[in-house]
Amino acid sequence: MLSLKMTEMWTTMGSTLASLMFIWAIIRQYCPYQLLRFFEKYSHRIMDYFYPYIRISFHEFLGDRLKRSDAYGAVEAYLSANTSKSAKRLKAEIGKDSTNLVLTMDEYERVTDDYKGVKVYWVCSKVMSNSRSMPYYQEQEKRFYKLTFHKKYRDTITGSYLDHVMKEGKEIRLRNRQRKLYTNSPGYKWPSYKQTMWSHIVFEHPATFETMAMEPEKKKEIIEDLVTFSKSKDFYARIGKAWKRGYLLFGPPGTGKSTMIAAMANLLGYDVYDLELTAVKDNTELRKLLIETTSKSIIVIEDIDCSLDLTGQRKKKGESKFFSDDENENKVNIDVLRKEVKEEGSGGGNSKVTLSGLLNFIDGIWSACGGERLIVFTTNYVEKLDPALIRRGRMDKHIELSYCSFNGFKVLANNYLRVENHVLFDSIEKLIGEVKITPADVAENLMPKSPMDDADKCLSNLIEALEEMKQSSKIKEQDDEVEHIVAIKENGEFVDDDADDDKEIDQEMKQIQR
Numbered sequence: 417m418l419s420l421k422m423t424e425m426w427t428t429m430g431s432t433l434a435s436l437m438f439i440w441a442i443i444r445q446y447c448p449y450q451l452l453r454f455f456e457k458y459s460h461r462i463m464d465y466f467y468p469y470i471r472i473s474f475h476e477f478l479g480d481r482l483k484r485s486d487a488y489g490a491v492e493a494y495l496s497a498n499t500s501k502s503a504k505r506l507k508a509e510i511g512k513d514s515t516n517l518v519l520t521m522d523e524y525e526r527v528t529d530d531y532k533g534v535k536v537y538w539v540c541s542k543v544m545s546n547s548r549s550m551p552y553y554q555e556q557e558k559r560f561y562k563l564t565f566h567k568k569y570r571d572t573i574t575g576s577y578l579d580h581v582m583k584e585g586k587e588i589r590l591r592n593r594q595r596k597l598y599t600n601s602p603g604y605k606w607p608s609y610k611q612t613m614w615s616h617i618v619f620e621h622p623a624t625f626e627t628m629a630m631e632p633e634k635k636k637e638i639i640e641d642l643v644t645f646s647k648s649k650d651f652y653a654r655i656g657k658a659w660k661r662g663y664l665l666f667g668p669p670g671t672g673k674s675t676m677i678a679a680m681a682n683l684l685g686y687d688v689y690d691l692e693l694t695a696v697k698d699n700t701e702l703r704k705l706l707i708e709t710t711s712k713s714i715i716v717i718e719d720i721d722c723s724l725d726l727t728g729q730r731k732k733k734g735e736s737k738f739f740s741d742d743e744n745e746n747k748v749n750i751d752v753l754r755k756e757v758k759e760e761g762s763g764g765g766n767s768k769v770t771l772s773g774l775l776n777f778i779d780g781i782w783s784a785c786g787g788e789r790l791i792v793f794t795t796n797y798v799e800k801l802d803p804a805l806i807r808r809g810r811m812d813k814h815i816e817l818s819y820c821s822f823n824g825f826k827v828l829a830n831n832y833l834r835v836e837n838h839v840l841f842d843s844i845e846k847l848i849g850e851v852k853i854t855p856a857d858v859a860e861n862l863m864p865k866s867p868m869d870d871a872d873k874c875l876s877n878l879i880e881a882l883e884e885m886k887q888s889s890k891i892k893e894q895d896d897e898v899e900h901i902v903a904i905k906e907n908g909e910f911v912d913d914d915a916d917d918d919k920e921i922d923q924e925m926k927q928i929q930r
């Protein structure tokens with residue numbers, strides 16, 4: 417009897433539910449959109465009134481997905497360290513130095529956390545959405561973490577618990593961070609389904625300041641400058657300046673400009689963004705690239721003189737209708753500001769980045785976002801650059817990397833051969849003072865060419881190379897002198913009817929030729 421009544425009850429409930437669902441489906445189909453929204457809104461409110469839990473979402477990308485949310489990253493790191501033991505489905509990723517695995521919660525996994533006796537729930541989730549900002553409608557994954565807790569703990573959770581999660585999460589991120597080397601890939605078509613305009617690989621360059629061949633005092637000065645910068649957050653805030661610093665590294669090829677950037681990144685634990693300016697379409701794209709860089713990073717533009725037509729040719733005073741004659745010396749003329757990159761000599765790209773765009777990139781209003789950033793330019797021809805681009809305040813520190821000194825050589829000898837002293841050092845010291853040799857060339861000569869090559873052999877190779885260089889530079893000097901004298905004769909400079917002068921020159925030439 418009882419079972420019959422139960423069966424009847426289930427049947428009635430089932431058919432009522434089916435009718436309700438049918439009515440709801442009809443309403444959804446034929447009800448006007450506004451009315452539907454109205455129903456949904458109020459049904460949520462009613463449910464929320466009875467539902468005793470509060471939910472907070474941490475989305476990976478906020479707004480128009482310009483930048484990955486720091487809060488999302490901090491939550492991810494915090495949960496990875498604190499709750500991965502209780503989660504049942506995890507994702508594994510190679511961590512710092514490619515040695516350990518970092519485990520994070522997998523999608524739709526739910527874990528609990530205890531804070532001062534309060535139990536909270538975290539869920540890792542994602543939704544698919546159509547992005548209207550894309551040229552062709554594409555489904556995008558939008559990931560987020562959802563925190564749920566009882567409403568009676570609102571103050572504890574929104575106050576100290578979230579602070580605790582953010583603080584600990586950021587510290588864990590820094591500790592576990594695998595540093596990256598980013599590049600703006602030339603074939604990139606913005607915007608696309610890709611989450612970022614930068615592509616990256618793990619940054620694993622072994623260069624350090626200890627292995628760099630340069631004068632010890634100069635090295636010390638640069639290290640101190642970098643360390644002071646990295647600890648100056650409060651100072652920059654106090655003086656009202658964005659927390660960033662520009663470095664200009666200049667010098668002949670092979671003197672260690674790129675090596676120094678790697679040493680800087682290793683010293684401070686920063687990521688490196690290697691910006692290929694000729695692959696940047698225009699100023700707008702340059703700005704977007706800037707926004708997508710993170711803090712604790714070095715943005716590098718190598719060979720800046722080849723990247724843009726920044727040769728510093730400004731209009732003469734009075735030519736511009738925009739600036740008065742007494743315009744500030746450092747102000748860039750409007751014609752230069754608006755000059756577009758010439759395709760020729762700019763790497764063959766179709767870049768329309770202007771000097772103005774680049775100046776804005778360095779110290780415009782957008783450059784302040786993120787903070788703790790170094791901008792490094794390298795060039796072999798510092799004199800080719802527009803003074804506005806490298807003036808102090810933009811490029812705060814100018815570092816010249818030059819030919820190898822004896823001190824530099826000793827660092828390289830120690831790196832390559834593990835020798836701190838040797839009988840051949842005296843000859844090398846003498847020769848290195850007489851010829852211009854780059855650290856790259858010294859390094860190449862110190863490199864053992866066969867397994868049998870020991871320190872003696874490598875140092876002898878270097879001496880041989882130095883002597884050859886000395887000899888050829890002597891010959892070159894003489895050739896130059898002869899050329900100079902010939903030019904004087906041909907141009908008739910200093911040459912008058914006085915035959916004595918001619919004789920003097922002839923004698924000098926004979927002497928040189930001998």
Ligand SMILES: Nc1ncnc2c1ncn2[C@@H]1O[C@H](COP(=O)(O)OP(=O)(O)OP(=O)(O)O)[C@@H](O)[C@H]1O
Nearest residue numbers: 627628629668669670671672673674675855856859
């Ligand atoms: N000062 C230095 N200390 C140690 N090694 C150096 C130094 N300079 C050059 N080298 C060695 O020479 C190689 C080339 O150096 P690097 O690429 O840093 O020079 P560069 O000045 O950036 O040259 P380019 O202007 O052609 O880009 C490096 O791999 C490094 O091994």
